[in-house]
Amino acid sequence: MSINVRFFASLKERIGSATLEIDAQGITTVRDVWTSASGQEADEEMLVAINKEYAALDRTVADGDEVAFFPPVTGG
Amino acid sequence: MSINVRFFASLKERIGSATLEIDAQGITTVRDVWTSASGQEADEEMLVAINKEYAALDRTVADGDEVAFFPPVTGG
Amino acid sequence: MGIEILEHAFDPWQAVADYRSNHLARSKSGASAVFVGTMRDFNEGDDVQAMVLEHYPGMTEKHLQALVNQSMSAHNLDDALVIHRVGELKPGEDIVLVATFSAHRKAAFDACREIMEALKSTAPFWKKETLASGERWVEKNTAG
């Protein structure tokens, strides 16, 4: 019963790891995942994906989901 | 004392020649050049160039000018 | 600036690559926008077998230079390249290349389209198509 958490780019450096596995117990939304995984307040500029699709911070997560956090994109 | 007249594309076929030299005597405007060279009424869709730059039908021409007549362009 | 009127088939992609390596500091122009127009084998519902492109030697080059110059100034481009075929063409052959090079993508995109539209509406070129039933002059370009 766990959530796979991923961080990219500057967030990965800030958190200090690229992937974390957290216990799904007591976790309802993406915001809960962030707080549990980072121990920090959510940054509203931050982007979120659930299972490789964009999602909002208040979206509900399910056991086994891959939840990713990353800064504004800068490709192209 | 002459004007060099050139026709392109469908106008060239309609007139039956690519170049004509006409006497500048009695010629004031591009429209006069057209009437003298073609023996036809000016077609308002027709485009005109004097010395390789676009010009209007009522523009004055000078001795030795190259005056070209052509249909709407269709390149690209 | 490069302006070429060609009487033979050309490879527009090779032309852009060559122009870029010969004329541009590659790490200066971050944005390249390119349009290539290719002869189709149909037009206005008919099969087209071949085409002849006529131009006005001297005026066509001069006119293209003026319109490219104007776009280069208006959009502050680093450089631009226009190549246009004349003479006999077969379906699948490329007719026109417009390439613009700039530090910024907005300028490159805007100028490429502007040059292409100006070329189609004002540059002295005329197309005559060969159909199974005979030849016909293309009467007017469609709006972009």
Next chain:
Amino acid sequence: MGIEILEHAFDPWQAVADYRSNHLARSKSGASAVFVGTMRDFNEGDDVQAMVLEHYPGMTEKHLQALVNQSMSAHNLDDALVIHRVGELKPGEDIVLVATFSAHRKAAFDACREIMEALKSTAPFWKKETLASGERWVEKNTAG
């Protein structure tokens, strides 16, 4: 449709030429619009020596496919190709290619720009620049 994420330098003009000859009936798509983004050696007033492009494997490809698909339908394109570099880049190397193929130039131009803007604002890529003074993440893309 072609979507490629590459970890090595590529020639965008060769890529377009190859894609066109392998995937497109040349006398069908009369209009090809292409944008190429190239790494500059300056950004925000600083000299940039190198760059690392990070992406989200799996999500980036999926996201690009979705946005290209959407543009292809919206503009009724014949085909489209997107190539994007990741990993370490040097100034002058090409970062991104967007190519669109259509019967009509308006659709090709519109879709090429739309795909490029959508890519820049939503596709999961992140740039980290190496300056003389150290490394920095690029914080935000500029609007097109």
